Amino acid sequence: MDVFGSENIYQGRSKLKLVIVVVALMIGGFSLLYTNYLVRILAEREKGMVQLTARSIEFIGNESDPGESIELATDIIESNNSIPLIWTDEKGHPISRRNINTTGMTDEEVMALLESKVQEMREVYEPIEIGSVSGKPQYVYYENSELTSTLRYYPYVQLSVITILSLMAYLVFNYSRRAEQNRVWAGLAKETAHQLGTPLSSLMAWLEYFKSDDRLKDDPVIDELGKDIRRLEMITARFSNIGSVPVLKPEDVGASIADTLNYLRPRISKKVTMDLINRLPAGVKVNLNRALFEWVIENLCKNAVDAMSGVGSIQIEIQSLRDHRIAIDITDSGKGMTKSQMKKVFDPGFTTKKRGWGLGLTLVKRIIENYHGGRIMVRRSEPGKGTTFRIFMKTSETTRAAEPQQVISDEQLA
Ligand SMILES: Nc1ncnc2c1ncn2[C@@H]1O[C@H](COP(=O)(O)OP(=O)(O)OP(=O)(O)O)[C@@H](O)[C@H]1O
Ligand SMILES: [Mg+2]
Known part of the structure; x- marks a missing residue:
């Protein structure tokens, strides 16, 4: 069950994401195809222009009577202001060029540039042949205009x-x-x-x-x-603490948990045992807001009790880890969770209970991660066997000592 119908919202959202991705891909694909089409048309047109230029050069070379036709041919050659081209002899040595920037270069530099350009152009397009008077063929090499490229x-x-x-x-x-x-x-x-x-x-x-x-x-x-x-x-x-920036103080985390268990003891079934094993060296403190932290322990224990059918055990174990960190394991002998439930337990609105709101663990995660800078996760859970939640927190810089501390058994809890 899901009181907020949030599962539907999540499903809907992932569908929406898929639609957005597909639409984006379609727009991208269409744009790519269409631009390719445009580039092809432009390249075709530019090739036509180069062919016309080649014919004009040929015409000027063969026409002995300078007249209006020659003027027209010259106009055609000069009207090309965008397509770079090089006119060469039969061996590919440059004779002339258009639309290749050679400003400020010496003659040798220009020659070197043109020769390397001819090489480049040869790779892209076949040169266009010009029949010349001498009988030896000449060529026009070209590439696409800057716009098309x-x-x-x-x-x-x-x-x-x-x-x-x-x-x-x-x-x-x-x-x-x-x-x-x-x-x-x-x-x-x-x-x-x-x-x-x-x-x-x-x-x-x-x-x-x-x-x-x-x-x-x-x-x-x-x-x-x-x-x-x-x-x-x-x-x-x-x-009030969750509604404002909570004040954190160096606290004895074991004492805080013991207090919560003492508070819970008379309120839950006698057939549920609760044990606290505190392996922290004495004097280790954790920056806590007790009101909020005890809410966390209470929520986790209540969930543990809910996962049992009246009989079972809850064990809380605190130990110190490397790098000034501690781990708090809350283990129950309840009905456990499936893999898919484990993924959703912290989602707001996720509950499997008739009267649940599915907010307990959302709150727990918020308190641990946002307010205390710690981390909480399901360490392990197996249907029919039980569940362990693990909380990581940082110790406060104030104190450090060596002695392992007490073990509080269920009988000692009030
Ligand atoms: N210790 C546990 N063992 C098995 N399942 C658990 C345990 N803790 C949580 N769950 C599962 O995670 C769900 C979400 O827990 P959460 O505390 O967020 O909400 P809830 O307990 O259902 O409702 P409430 O808002 O009243 O706490 C539970 O409904 C339950 O299915
Ligand atoms: Mg709960």
């Missing part, structure tokens, strides 16, 4: 620009969506804390009033009321 690369430039723009748009969109989600989370939490504040202070005032009443002050109900009010205060503190 540039156009060839145009679709690649276009594709790169489209890719870069889409990537940027995606990043910006993703970033702004996440920023918006963060604002909604924080705003909702802050507002909840704020709204809880008013009835809470009124309840506290009532409690004080009852305590001052001689008829009521020894009533056990007052004690219970006090506990509930403290619990409400804690909940308000959690919401």
Whole structure:
């Protein structure tokens, strides 16, 4: 089940992504084909122009009577202002050229340039033969104009620009969506804390009033009321912390977990055992916001209990790792998860429970990763066997020592 229908949204989203990619590829492919087509037409046209130039050169060479026809032929040659070409003798030695930039070069340099150009041009297009008076053939070598050559690369430039723009748009969109989600989370939490504040202070005032009443002050109900009010205060503190930048203090992570287990002990079935194994050297502290961190442990333990049918065990083991890191493993003997469930557990709205919201682990991940700079993952889970969640956190720089610490067994928990 999925209370937000988020699975559909995710599926829809990946379909949309596929459609966008396919459309982008189609646009890219079409642009490539069309540009190739244009380049072919232009190249054809340029070849025609070169042929015309070659015929004109031939005509001028063979015509002895300089008249209007020669003028026309000269006009044709001069009208080509874009296609680079070189006119050579039968051995390929340059005689003349057009549209090749040789400004500022000495005669030798020009010759060297033209000869290397002839080599280049020979690779691209067959030269066009000119019949000459001397009976020896001459040739016109050519290449495409700058415009046509540039156009060839145009679709690649276009594709790169489209890719870069889409990537940027995606990043910006993703970033702004996440920023918006963060604002909604924080705003909702802050507002909840704020709204809880008013009835809470009124309840506290009532409690004080009852305590001052001689008829009521020894009533056990007052004690219970006090506990509930403290619990409400804690909940308000959690919401208020998650709605603002939480204050982190170097804390004894083992003590914080022991407190949470003590709080949970009377609230869960006696047939579920809870053990804490703290292998941290004494004095090791972790920068924590206790209100939020205890919420994490509570959520993980509640999920563990939910995964059991009333009987089972929860074991929390804390150990130090290299590089000032610690690992907290929360292992249960519950029903475990399939591979596909494991991938989705941290997604908001993912739940397999009738009355679940699918928010517990989303919150847990947020608290550990965004607020404490740690990391949380499913270390292992097997259907029918159980699950281990692992939290990585950094120790605070303040203290360091060597002794391994205590093991708290279920019996010692209140
Ligand atoms: N220890 C566990 N063992 C087996 N499955 C688990 C365990 N922890 C979480 N899950 C699975 O992950 C899902 C999501 O957990 P999450 O805590 O985010 O939401 P929930 O418990 O279903 O609802 P709620 O918002 O009330 O916490 C659960 O519905 C369950 O299928
Ligand atoms: Mg849960």
